[in-house]
Amino acid sequence: MGRYFRRKIAIYLLTFFIAVSIDWLIPRFMPGNPVDIMLARMGTRGPAAAEAMRSYFVQAFGLDVPIGQQYLNFWNALLHGDLGRSVYLFPQPVTKVILDAVPYDIALLVPAILLSWYAGNKFGAFAARNKRLDNTILPLGYILTATPYMWLAILLAWLFGIVLRLLPISGAYSYAIAQPGFNWTFISSFLQHWILPFASLFLVGFGGWAIGMRNMIIYELEADYSHYLEALGAPRKLIRRYAYRNGILPQITGLALQLGVIVAGALATEIVFAYPGIGYLILQAINNQDYFLLQGCFLFIIIGVLIANFTIDIIYVMVDPRTRTGLQGEGSR
Amino acid sequence: MKKKNELLYFALRNTKLRIGLIIILFFVALTFVGPLFTTFQPLDYVNPRGPEPPSGEYWLGTTMFGQDVFTQVVYGLRATFFVGLIGGGLGTLIGVVVGFTAGYRGGVVDEVLTMITNIVLVIPALAVLLIIAAYLKVRGVLVESLFIACFAWPWAARAIRAQTFSLRTREFVDLAKLTGMKDRKIIFTEIAPNMLSYLVLVFILQFGGAILTAAALDFIGLGPTDSISLGLMMNNAVLWGALLLGMWWWFLPPGLAITAIVGALYVMNVGLDEVFNPKLREM
Numbered sequence: 001m002g003r004y005f006r007r008k009i010a011i012y013l014l015t016f017f018i019a020v021s022i023d024w025l026i027p028r029f030m031p032g033n034p035v036d037i038m039l040a041r042m043g044t045r046g047p048a049a050a051e052a053m054r055s056y057f058v059q060a061f062g063l064d065v066p067i068g069q070q071y072l073n074f075w076n077a078l079l080h081g082d083l084g085r086s087v088y089l090f091p092q093p094v095t096k097v098i099l100d101a102v103p104y105d106i107a108l109l110v111p112a113i114l115l116s117w118y119a120g121n122k123f124g125a126f127a128a129r130n131k132r133l134d135n136t137i138l139p140l141g142y143i144l145t146a147t148p149y150m151w152l153a154i155l156l157a158w159l160f161g162i163v164l165r166l167l168p169i170s171g172a173y174s175y176a177i178a179q180p181g182f183n184w185t186f187i188s189s190f191l192q193h194w195i196l197p198f199a200s201l202f203l204v205g206f207g208g209w210a211i212g213m214r215n216m217i218i219y220e221l222e223a224d225y226s227h228y229l230e231a232l233g234a235p236r237k238l239i240r241r242y243a244y245r246n247g248i249l250p251q252i253t254g255l256a257l258q259l260g261v262i263v264a265g266a267l268a269t270e271i272v273f274a275y276p277g278i279g280y281l282i283l284q285a286i287n288n289q290d291y292f293l294l295q296g297c298f299l300f301i302i303i304g305v306l307i308a309n310f311t312i313d314i315i316y317v318m319v320d321p322r323t324r325t326g327l328q329g330e331g332s333r
Numbered sequence: 334m335k336k337k338n339e340l341l342y343f344a345l346r347n348t349k350l351r352i353g354l355i356i357i358l359f360f361v362a363l364t365f366v367g368p369l370f371t372t373f374q375p376l377d378y379v380n381p382r383g384p385e386p387p388s389g390e391y392w393l394g395t396t397m398f399g400q401d402v403f404t405q406v407v408y409g410l411r412a413t414f415f416v417g418l419i420g421g422g423l424g425t426l427i428g429v430v431v432g433f434t435a436g437y438r439g440g441v442v443d444e445v446l447t448m449i450t451n452i453v454l455v456i457p458a459l460a461v462l463l464i465i466a467a468y469l470k471v472r473g474v475l476v477e478s479l480f481i482a483c484f485a486w487p488w489a490a491r492a493i494r495a496q497t498f499s500l501r502t503r504e505f506v507d508l509a510k511l512t513g514m515k516d517r518k519i520i521f522t523e524i525a526p527n528m529l530s531y532l533v534l535v536f537i538l539q540f541g542g543a544i545l546t547a548a549a550l551d552f553i554g555l556g557p558t559d560s561i562s563l564g565l566m567m568n569n570a571v572l573w574g575a576l577l578l579g580m581w582w583w584f585l586p587p588g589l590a591i592t593a594i595v596g597a598l599y600v601m602n603v604g605l606d607e608v609f610n611p612k613l614r615e616m
Contacts, residue, residue, distance in 0.1 A: 015452045026464050139600075146541070146596030148548045150567060151588030158576055158584070169576070215603070257488055260457030261545075267459065268549050272571055279553075286467055286554050294467055301460045309455055 008313050012306050019302040023295050024074045028067075083299070084292035088284050094296035098278065102300065104172055105277040107194065109266050112201035113255070119202075120209025121251055125244050127210065128217035138214060144207025149265030153200040153272035160196060168193050170274045197273045201266060205258075212254060216247035249320055256312045259305050343608045350604030356597035360590065364414055367407030375408040375561040376400065387582050394582035397573045405561050406586050412562040413544055413594065416478045420543030423482035425536045428489025435490070436497025437520065447494065450487045458484035459549055466555035474557050477550065481543050489535045496531055500524050530609035534602055541598040548591050563587035 058064055065073065077083070083094035124141075127133040144152075161169030173180060173189040180186055220226060220243035229239050267279030274280060278297050285293040344350055373379045380391060380399035387394040393402035435446035462480055466472060500506065501524070509519045550556060551564025552571075570576075570584035 011448065011451050012455070014448075015455045018452060019456055022461060023464065026468060142596050142599050143592060146594075146599055147592045148545055148552070148564075148567075148588060148595075150549065150552045150571075151584075151592065154567065154571065154576065154584050154588065158579075158581065162576060162579055211599075215606075257454070260455075260459065261542075263457050264459035264546070264549050268552050271553060282463060283553060286463075291467070294464055298460050298464050301457055305455060305457050 004317070005313070008310065012310060016302065016306060020075070020078060020299065021071075023298055024071060027291060027295070028063075028070075078299075083296040086290055086293045088288040088290040088293060094292050097281065097293060098296050098300050101277050101281050104275060105266065105270075105279075105304075108197055108201065108270070108275065108277060109262070112198050112205065112266075113262055116202045116205030117209050117251070117255055120206045121213045121248065123206070124210035124213025125217050125240070125247065128214040129221060134214070138211065141207040141210045141214075144203050145211060147204055147207075148268070149200060149204055150268035150272050152204055153197065153269045156196050156200050157272060167196055169196060172276050193273075193275070197269050197275050200269050200272075201262070204265060205262065208258070209251065209254075212251060213247055216250060217243050220246050249316070252312060252316050252319065256309050259308055263301060263305060340608060344605075347604045347608055349600050350608065353597040353599075353601030353604060356593055357601070360410060360594055361414065363407060364410040367403075367410070371401065371404045371407060373401040373404040375405045379404075384578070384580055384583075386580075393586050394580070396569065396583055397575070397580070402566075402582055402586060405566055406563070406590060409561050409563040409566055409587060410590060412474045412557065412560060413547070413591065415474050416481065416547040416562075417540040417544045417594075419475065419478035420481040420485065420547065421536060421540035423479065424485035424539045424543060425489055425532070427482065427486035428535065428539070429493055429532065431486065432490040432493025433497055433520065436494040437501055437516075437524070439498075439501075443494075446490075450490045450494075453484060454487035454491070456484070458546060462546070462550055463553065463555060466550060470558075472555065472558045474560065474562070477547060477557065478543065481546050481550075485539055485542055485546065489539060492535065493528070493531070496528055497524060500527055530605070534605060534609075537598050537602045537605070541595040544591060544595055563591050 063070065081095050083098075086092050086094050086097050089097050127138055157169040160167045168174070170193075172193050173186060174193075177186055177189060180190075217240070221239070223243075223246075226239050226243060229242070266277070267282060269275070270277045270279030271283050278300060281293060282297050284290070285297065378399045379401050380395040383395070383399045384397050385391060385395045385399075387402075391401050391403065393406065395401055396405075431446050431450060435443045435450070458481070461484060465480055466477075469476070506519060506523050509523050514523075547556075547562065548564035548567075551562045552568045554568055554572075556562050556565040556568065564587070566587040567584055570580070570587075575581075575583040
């Protein structure tokens with residue numbers, strides 16, 4: 001088991017190293033110099049101003065030293081939590097801008113991922129080999145899982161926000177509240193703004209997990225051990241419970257595989273609802289050509305996904321008896 | 334020959350496969366025939382009165398700027414299928430090559446390839462695509478598809494590696510080796526035919542995945558700069574307040590088209606799975 005975790009950690013560290021390197025490489029080796037792009041977009045007044053801006057940007061990107069040194073400097077700054085300054089919210093440091101947004105992402109993503117996974121699995125297991133549910137509700141699952149996150153978000157916003165006028169569709173809390181605080185006004189306003197983005201993330205996820213589990217249960221019920229149990233006269237409920245326990249393992253691995261897609265969906269959903277998480281920051285960064293902010297967001301997403309992956313690995317080991325006892329399970333690669 | 338007929342028989346009888354196929358064919362037909370029904374160009378400002386709900390003249394209404402929504406959908410579908418075909422196809426191809434090589438060779442080659450696969454697997458594709466796309470001044474659908482393929486292959490590689498691994502140790506492969514058959518011949522005549530059905534399923538899922546990734550990328554505002562796509566339509570609709578103005582005809586059709594296509598692909602996938610795997614057929 002120690003070997004298993006050592007390998008995993010090695011992979012994640014390597015991934016982090018590569019991600020940081022990509023983050024450093026892309027601005028430097030893409031066609032078109034980011035400094036020029038920024039200057040062009042900013043439309044500086046007069047050549048003197050342009051020159052001043054250019055030298056500032058060259059320095060800010062650290063482009064005035066040899067390339068190897070630039071790379072080391074980048075790491076050095078990164079490990080000190082310095083990701084540069086945001087252009088869009090100048091002169092705030094990128095780290096601070098992102099750390100202000102992260103709580104909203106966590107509040108949205110963690111409940112949406114966990115609840116949709118749990119509910120989807122339970123429902124999928126329940127619907128498997130149930131002719132009526134299979135034919136009525138599961139097609140809905142397919143539609144949900146095929147829906148682009150932002151479109152479902154748009155639909156919900158339109159239906160509940162515009163047509164029925166039930167819920168707010170913009171921001172994380174009412175604009176009338178000046179400062180977020182731990183009081184009832186803020187919390188109720190926060191919940192009202194939270195429910196629609198949460199619902200769109202939840203529904204898309206729910207459909208996917210339900211279908212995955214339904215298919216998994218059908219596989220398991222056709223496996224030899226199920227037929228054997230059946231032949232022995234075991235109650236149906238018991239067989240299904242075994243099938244569920246076997247089916248849940250690939251679903252845990254599936255959650256790790258889906259993380260990237262879910263995060264992408266959350267980014268798009270936040271944009272629809274102008275929800276002030278990292279997705280919304282990314283939109284602002286793109287619209288304002290704020291490359292430091294964009295690269296910072298990228299790193300934070302990577303860190304978040306790596307942490308989530310590692311958590312899932314730990315859970316997998318706890319759930320799978322094979323990895324627990326030192327045997328190599330399916331997810332141990 | 335008999336086997337093929339049998340598969341075809343179950344394929345034609347499978348409701349899921351039929352429904353999925355009909356929807357896909359409908360949209361493919363719309364992509365090819367649609368431009369004949371419209372005299373407009375997708376990005377042209379054709380309606381001097383600006384935004385208008387669907388009418389006889391503008392079938393799906395017009396956008397804030399008086400662009401024809403139907404024309405945009407038809408041309409956007411083209412981009413969608415293109416991304417699915419190129420992005421999904423290339424993603425499958427890379428996955429097959431990496432997975433096959435890793436599973437068949439084993440040893441150090443497998444270790445290295447599996448490590449690369451796991452690394453790319455963990456990195457969220459959209460996050461990388463975001464920073465790449467943000468630095469590109471001119472973006473086309475082809476470049477978008479290529480980049481999507483670069484980050485879409487890992488799960489396919491992993492699944493195919495596992496399949497190859499289990500096939501490699503079967504008796505018929507051992508027999509082929511004993512008879513002195515060359516590696517390449519074993520791969521193409523002994524292993525590949527047994528995996529063909531699986532590869533079809535992988536391709537369908539890659540196809541759908543590429544479409545969804547492209548839609549998200551376009552929606553965030555990093556879509557093609559020179560043409561229209563369904564994701565870009567939704568981006569424009571949200572950006573210009575179609576929600577608040579109640580211009581449902583602007584944001585409903587593009588999302589509906591994507592959902593229908595990807596949903597049909599998923600349903601087809603399950604249908605095909607049932608055709609290939611007799612254990613799953615409904616009794």
